[in-house]
Amino acid sequence: MHTEPSVPPRPEISVVVPVYNEAPNLAPLAERLVAHLRPLGRSFEIVFVDDGSTDGSQELYAGLKERFPELRVVVFRRNFGQSAAMTAGFDHARGDVVVSMDGDLQNDPADIPRLVAKLEEGYDMVSGWRRDRKDPFLSRRLPSVLANRLIGWSTGVRLHDYGCSLKAYTRDVAKNLVLYGELHRFIPVLAHLYGARVAEVEVTHHPRRMGTSKYGIGRTYRVLLDLLLMLFFQKFATRPLQFFGLSGGLLFAAGVLVEGYLTWVKLWLGQDIGHRPLLLLGALLVITGLVLAGIGLLAELVVRTYYESSGRRIYTVRRVIE
Incomplete structure (x- = not known):
């Protein structure tokens, strides 16, 4: 047997x-x-x-x-x-x-x-x-x-x-x-x-x-x-877009403000802005903000793919009372 x-x-x-x-x-x-x-x-x-x-x-x-x-x-x-x-x-x-x-x-x-x-x-x-x-x-x-x-x-x-x-x-x-x-x-x-x-x-x-x-x-x-x-x-960890989106949004907004100020200086005051380092800084802030926002979107897709494909949950249960 x-x-x-x-x-x-x-x-x-x-x-x-x-x-x-x-x-x-x-x-x-x-x-x-x-x-x-x-x-x-x-x-x-x-x-x-x-x-x-x-x-x-x-x-x-x-x-x-x-x-x-x-x-x-x-x-x-x-x-x-x-x-x-x-x-x-x-x-x-x-x-x-x-x-x-x-x-x-x-x-x-x-x-x-x-x-x-x-x-x-x-x-x-x-x-x-x-x-x-x-x-x-x-x-x-x-x-x-x-x-x-x-x-x-x-x-x-x-x-x-x-x-x-x-x-x-x-x-x-x-x-x-x-x-x-x-x-x-x-x-x-x-x-x-x-x-x-x-x-x-x-x-x-x-x-x-x-x-x-x-x-x-x-x-x-x-x-x-x-x-x-x-x-x-x-x-x-489960909402990366909030981190990258917030930081990217702040940088983007700062860049827009800088470039807006330079635009006002150029159009209203008639001053040359081509030689100003502030022009490059503003452009860098705008580009960096857009890049960070894009990274946040990609990270969000990765996180969602991870949880959905692995079957893992974003929460844990200590016990169930029935």
Whole structure:
């Protein structure tokens, strides 16, 4: 008699850990995760996402899997970046609660139960706050403080620590986060745009003892660019014509006023305007305004095509009461 293969039960908690060249930290991290998750009495899985490591990490996973049956490993063909690794982890996570964290042992697995408990108070995402952060001040902590304040002020999502990877999510939020580029830094903003209720709890942060950091002050410029993208997403993602049309209309109107003034100077005062830089400025404003309006129309068509062809909606539903 033919029997269907048994499907393993879905775990309650999934811990997603993107790793890249963290060979010395893999075994200690798995040991600490298991040590703090098993006493909870809840089923769990650990999902390592190897982002194309080249330090021998991939040779260690078979042995780790034998020691820790809760471990699952997703290995990339090459390095795609942390946002891609987190997306893959969320895609492969099977738990009702998804927890993300770094693989460098600076996040403390002992904080996971508190994050989960806070999440179960009715929040959709709980973000860690490294209040006593153990990183160099000038290269890591100072840029982070400035970035956190700028992001909170500009987006309205007030958190102390956007960059902490230790976060807990409901399954619904984790599965619907769309990360690309380097948007993993803006997960709280993306979750807020999705309609998630976001909370924050203090977590422990340890100094890095093994391996090397993949971050530096050089990423500050990329953070600013991503912040501009987030602001556009937050305000105009589904109505780009309002952004481009408004800015284009203002420039066009300014150009018309400039050219109107020069026309009055020419016709009524009889002055020569051919040598005036203002003439070129007015023409530039008019042309730029028309171009921006055209970009807005094209962007509107792209957005409509995207939503209609993909079947995605411009809203999310928390629940239906019948």
